Amino acid sequence: MWFRLSLMALWLAGWLMVGIAGRAAAAPPKIYIVTDLEGASGVYKFAQSYGKDSPLGQKALEYLMGDIAAVVRGLRDAGAGEIIVYDGHGVRTLVPHLMEPGAKYVTSERGAKHPSDPPDSYFMWGLDESYAGLVFVGLHAMMGTPDGVLNHTRDSVRRSRYWYNGVESGELAQGAAYAGHYGVPPIMVTGDEATCREARKFFGDSCVTVAVKKGLAREAAVLYPFAETRQALYEGAKRAVAVIPQCKPYTLQLPIQAKKQHLLSEGPDKKPRLVTEEGTIPDALHIFDF
Numbered sequence: 001m002w003f004r005l006s007l008m009a010l011w012l013a014g015w016l017m018v019g020i021a022g023r024a025a026a027a028p029p030k031i032y033i034v035t036d037l038e039g040a041s042g043v044y045k046f047a048q049s050y051g052k053d054s055p056l057g058q059k060a061l062e063y064l065m066g067d068i069a070a071v072v073r074g075l076r077d078a079g080a081g082e083i084i085v086y087d088g089h090g091v092r093t094l095v096p097h098l099m100e101p102g103a104k105y106v107t108s109e110r111g112a113k114h115p116s117d118p119p120d121s122y123f124m125w126g127l128d129e130s131y132a133g134l135v136f137v138g139l140h141a142m143m144g145t146p147d148g149v150l151n152h153t154r155d156s157v158r159r160s161r162y163w164y165n166g167v168e169s170g171e172l173a174q175g176a177a178y179a180g181h182y183g184v185p186p187i188m189v190t191g192d193e194a195t196c197r198e199a200r201k202f203f204g205d206s207c208v209t210v211a212v213k214k215g216l217a218r219e220a221a222v223l224y225p226f227a228e229t230r231q232a233l234y235e236g237a238k239r240a241v242a243v244i245p246q247c248k249p250y251t252l253q254l255p256i257q258a259k260k261q262h263l264l265s266e267g268p269d270k271k272p273r274l275v276t277e278e279g280t281i282p283d284a285l286h287i288f289d290f
Contacts (some may be wrong), residue, residue, distance in 0.1 A: 028081025029132035038150035039191030069100035074237025100154025133187035148194035176250035187248035188240035
């Protein structure tokens with residue numbers, strides 16, 4: 001009798017453990033969204049990227065919020081749980097009255113860095129190992145991409161360029177490497193066709209890409225109607241949740257051997273000269289310090 005009761009107890013305990021594990025596995029995935037402005041639907045010239053400081057910029061913010069809303073709806077309809085939207089453009093591009101329900105929105109400021117810095121620095125606030133996927137909305141191609149609309153890397157005026165372990169990289173790779181420190185994979189990228197091509201190069205074909213325009217030059221593009229881009233963004237976001245198991249974190253071999261180039265204007269004539277710097281970055285959390 002004792003032996004039979006023990007077997008029954010083990011059997012019940014086993015089913016209880018299976019049930020707990022099943023419920024844990026079914027927990028809705030948490031998604032972290034990083035936004036930029038240059039890659040939003042309808043944006044194709046730098047005058048639009050100045051945010052609320054100009055009429056063109058104000059309209060561009062509305063365009064971006066429409067893109068974000070479509071992505072948030074797609075993620076939610078695909079079963080996503082908590083969603084954070086982080087303003088990666090750094091000039092307060094979020095418009096409160098246009099925020100789509102179902103997400104939390106985090107403002108930022110220029111110079112924000114990683115969590116180990118002083119309290120006023122909060123780059124990609126709240127990101128940690130609990131997130132299942134990283135989504136980039138409104139991104140642009142790296143500096144020097146011929147068909148990349150508004151292409152640049154961190155500084156469009158100084159035309160900065162960056163290399164990590166010998167590979168030239170743009171803001172997509174930088175942000176993904178930061179998230180890769182926490183094991184969070186990029187699952188979706190939106191922007192122009194050049195940005196999507198760059199995403200596939202760095203993250204592989206499993207990452208969902210949605211092109212909302214086609215670049216012709218740095219400030220020229222073939223634009224698509226918003227009704228079409230927003231539908232594509234919505235459907236892309238739904239696919240992104242489904243491909244989470246196939247996507248891998250983007251990581252760099254440590255320590256990172258880094259190089260950057262930018263134009264520096266000096267002297268009375270302000271004639272620009274090309275400056276090159278090299279250094280070592282200990283881990284991806286410090287990638288924006290260099």
